[in-house]
Amino acid sequence: MIITLTTDFGDSGGFVAQLKAEILKLFGESVKIVDITHSIKPFNAIEAAYITRTTIPAFPENSLHIVVIDPGVGTNRDIVAVEYKNRYIISPDNEALSLIEPSKIIRIDKSRVNPNSSSTFEARDIMVKAAYILHKDGINSLGEKKESLGYSLKPQKVKNKIKGKIIYIDNFGNCISNINKDLLKNGFERILLKNLIFRHLEKTYHSPTSSYKALINSAGFLEFAYFKKNFAQEFEVGYFDEVEVYLKQ
Amino acid sequence: MIITLTTDFGDSGGFVAQLKAEILKLFGESVKIVDITHSIKPFNAIEAAYITRTTIPAFPENSLHIVVIDPGVGTNRDIVAVEYKNRYIISPDNEALSLIEPSKIIRIDKSRVNPNSSSTFEARDIMVKAAYILHKDGINSLGEKKESLGYSLKPQKVKNKIKGKIIYIDNFGNCISNINKDLLKNGFERILLKNLIFRHLEKTYHSPTSSYKALINSAGFLEFAYFKKNFAQEFEVGYFDEVEVYLKQ
Amino acid sequence: MIITLTTDFGDSGGFVAQLKAEILKLFGESVKIVDITHSIKPFNAIEAAYITRTTIPAFPENSLHIVVIDPGVGTNRDIVAVEYKNRYIISPDNEALSLIEPSKIIRIDKSRVNPNSSSTFEARDIMVKAAYILHKDGINSLGEKKESLGYSLKPQKVKNKIKGKIIYIDNFGNCISNINKDLLKNGFERILLKNLIFRHLEKTYHSPTSSYKALINSAGFLEFAYFKKNFAQEFEVGYFDEVEVYLKQ
Numbered sequence: 001m002i003i004t005l006t007t008d009f010g011d012s013g014g015f016v017a018q019l020k021a022e023i024l025k026l027f028g029e030s031v032k033i034v035d036i037t038h039s040i041k042p043f044n045a046i047e048a049a050y051i052t053r054t055t056i057p058a059f060p061e062n063s064l065h066i067v068v069i070d071p072g073v074g075t076n077r078d079i080v081a082v083e084y085k086n087r088y089i090i091s092p093d094n095e096a097l098s099l100i101e102p103s104k105i106i107r108i109d110k111s112r113v114n115p116n117s118s119s120t121f122e123a124r125d126i127m128v129k130a131a132y133i134l135h136k137d138g139i140n141s142l143g144e145k146k147e148s149l150g151y152s153l154k155p156q157k158v159k160n161k162i163k164g165k166i167i168y169i170d171n172f173g174n175c176i177s178n179i180n181k182d183l184l185k186n187g188f189e190r191i192l193l194k195n196l197i198f199r200h201l202e203k204t205y206h207s208p209t210s211s212y213k214a215l216i217n218s219a220g221f222l223e224f225a226y227f228k229k230n231f232a233q234e235f236e237v238g239y240f241d242e243v244e245v246y247l248k249q
Numbered sequence: 250m251i252i253t254l255t256t257d258f259g260d261s262g263g264f265v266a267q268l269k270a271e272i273l274k275l276f277g278e279s280v281k282i283v284d285i286t287h288s289i290k291p292f293n294a295i296e297a298a299y300i301t302r303t304t305i306p307a308f309p310e311n312s313l314h315i316v317v318i319d320p321g322v323g324t325n326r327d328i329v330a331v332e333y334k335n336r337y338i339i340s341p342d343n344e345a346l347s348l349i350e351p352s353k354i355i356r357i358d359k360s361r362v363n364p365n366s367s368s369t370f371e372a373r374d375i376m377v378k379a380a381y382i383l384h385k386d387g388i389n390s391l392g393e394k395k396e397s398l399g400y401s402l403k404p405q406k407v408k409n410k411i412k413g414k415i416i417y418i419d420n421f422g423n424c425i426s427n428i429n430k431d432l433l434k435n436g437f438e439r440i441l442l443k444n445l446i447f448r449h450l451e452k453t454y455h456s457p458t459s460s461y462k463a464l465i466n467s468a469g470f471l472e473f474a475y476f477k478k479n480f481a482q483e484f485e486v487g488y489f490d491e492v493e494v495y496l497k498q
Numbered sequence: 499m500i501i502t503l504t505t506d507f508g509d510s511g512g513f514v515a516q517l518k519a520e521i522l523k524l525f526g527e528s529v530k531i532v533d534i535t536h537s538i539k540p541f542n543a544i545e546a547a548y549i550t551r552t553t554i555p556a557f558p559e560n561s562l563h564i565v566v567i568d569p570g571v572g573t574n575r576d577i578v579a580v581e582y583k584n585r586y587i588i589s590p591d592n593e594a595l596s597l598i599e600p601s602k603i604i605r606i607d608k609s610r611v612n613p614n615s616s617s618t619f620e621a622r623d624i625m626v627k628a629a630y631i632l633h634k635d636g637i638n639s640l641g642e643k644k645e646s647l648g649y650s651l652k653p654q655k656v657k658n659k660i661k662g663k664i665i666y667i668d669n670f671g672n673c674i675s676n677i678n679k680d681l682l683k684n685g686f687e688r689i690l691l692k693n694l695i696f697r698h699l700e701k702t703y704h705s706p707t708s709s710y711k712a713l714i715n716s717a718g719f720l721e722f723a724y725f726k727k728n729f730a731q732e733f734e735v736g737y738f739d740e741v742e743v744y745l746k747q
Binding site for chain 2: 499500502509530532533534535536537538548549552553556557558668669670701702703704713715716726
Binding site: 008009010011012013014015017018020021022024025029033042043071072073074075118119120121124125 | 250251253260281283284285286287288289299300303304307308309419420421452453454455464466467477
């Protein structure tokens with residue numbers, strides 16, 4: 001059994017260890033726990049959207065993924081279990097799931113999962129326990145179906161123009177948009193980001209013709225990069241900055 | 250076999266990997282190594298006290314816990330093995346153990362454990378080896394009993410007043426005191442921290458009546474928090490700041 | 499099977515998780531993945547040299563070690579598999595391997611390993627797959643032999659003088675040189691670093707006679723340290739600063 005963890009708990013405290021301890025107690029020592037990251041900026045669920053979208057499908061089928069960026073802990077916001085490409089994700093229903101298109105959504109019945117949950121650490125008291133119930137009895141045993149998720153980050157398309165935005169900035173300063181390669185498959189005329197114009201895509205970070213560039217990254221998203229430099233710093237690009245693509249007509 | 254690691258080695262060097270390599274060589278590949286944290290501020294053993302106190306009891310019984318915040322490495326300070334709620338901790342005898350009440354304390358006989366230890370990396374040369382001896386032959390085989398630990402962080406109680414302090418500040422800026430919920434079970438009149446007064450406890454980080462608040466956290470300690478803000482920064486609270494509780498008379 | 503990872507990917511993104519997902523898919527859940535570090539400064543391969551040199555031999559024989567600090571990703575720089583003390587390392591042929599003296603070097607035939615590799619994530623598409631081929635079919639099946647590695651960090655010795663440099667600064671500010679204890683075994687007259695002179699070596703970080711000191715560290719390298727202080731900050735020492743040793747004549 002593989003379980004991954006994505007949180008904003010940071011690496012300096014004991015929260016992550018408490019989650020792992022609970023997982024080990026329920027699933028036994030044979031469980032394989034993989035940290036995706038615990039360095040999401042506190043409460044910044046959007047940052048988890050791209051990471052969740054690109055890492056979870058890479059894991060084997062039937063793996064379980066717990067995502068906890070949860071400013072609403074202790075309130076009545078939904079915690080959901082979703083099926084996505086035959087993997088399972090448990091998360092509060094927030095921006096962290098906004099790039100996912102699940103085949104099934106269950107609103108977790110918290111009082112059924114753990115009537116004695118603390119109100120300050122539902123990741124441990126509800127989400128890990130829900131993961132174990134899902135593993136034992138299937139996703140449907142966690143609660144009732146929910147029609148759709150609360151958040152979506154899909155780009156807008158109006159006529160020949162796609163309006164997207166920067167949704168992730170990686171460790172190297174590469175800036176990733178929410179525009180998938182499928183949207184560009186019939187060609188484009190130009191891509192605009194701040195005062196930069198891109199008229200073609202490069203194949204690799206290293207290219208002889210340009211130092212900064214647009215490319216389709218290994219996850220299939222439109223990305224902006226600067227060879228051996230930090231694109232985000234160099235051009236002062238931040239989260240949610242607008243990306244416009246003018247398609248071929 | 251579960252072994253956890255808590256150190257101030259940081260995540261950027263090779264020290265942690267060398268510990269893990271040694272553990273794998275002694276215990277074999279079936280051992281389950283869990284990082285609690287390696288981000289304790291260098292030499293700041295107090296920071297490990299709360300983490301140790303709250304995470305270790307969460308792990309299964311008979312698990313082994315190595316805690317290395319050790320400014321005295323290479324000197325003759327004690328390294329101890331302690332039994333605590335049927336878990337086992339190996340650590341230098343310093344502030345990191347100051348919130349633990351062990352049922353047994355053994356002063357590790359270093360020359361028996363490893364007469365050829367380096368003087369600069371006793372975590373690897375003494376502590377991991379001691380963990381393996383404990384696992385194989387029991388805690389008593391590590392050395393002689395010791396009466397008590399060198400450090401304690403218990404709050405003082407004088408008449409109807411409890412004097413505690415802030416002993417941990419988490420990733421979200423929540424400030425945690427050394428005052429356990431048991432001390433408050435008969436009610437209190439007011440709690441003082443810097444120029445703030447709290448007259449009741451909230452149940453959750455999110456509450457309609459106040460933005461900053463006192464509550465009993467999921468580990469059972471009195472904690473101060475600010476909904477979606479950083480309490481420590483907002484009120485300039487630091488380690489060891491005094492917390493006073495006036496109990497009901 | 500033990501596989502370690504050393505990268506400059508950082509802990510905040512999804513790259514490391516994608517590597518692990520790929521490893522789990524190829525090797526199965528019984529594989530033991532150990533993070534050495536993901537906090538190498540982006541593109542700073544030299545920083546990985548000391549970590550690689552000191553951690554890899556600590557792991558059991560036949561363990562596999564993937565090292566990815568790779569500013570040249572997507573270009574035609576070599577990716578190599580090397581045998582070193584009966585362990586195996588897969589890495590781009592750069593400074594990260596400059597303290598290693600391998601018994602065998604294979605230039606990995608990338609198109610044989612994965613003709614469909616992305617050009618932006620060869621760590622996943624080439625290096626993990628090469629690790630699996632090495633595990634299954636042996637190192638020789640990965641490509642042709644290569645005579646020598648591209649980089650070496652050995653100190654120079656001219657007459658009675660050794661010219662080395664600072665090649666690693668650890669989490670505590672200790673400064674480590676590329677000078678091995680074997681070079682000093684017949685004694686020395688003095689060691690120079692910036693405007694500091696050292697005439698003898700201490701045995702431990704704590705010593706009664708001096709607050710800052712030179713010593714042979716647990717990995718066998720000449721290191722400079724300051725008891726309970728940060729040597730690098732205190733004396734403004736940086737990577738590549740020169741270390742001169744005048745040997746006894």
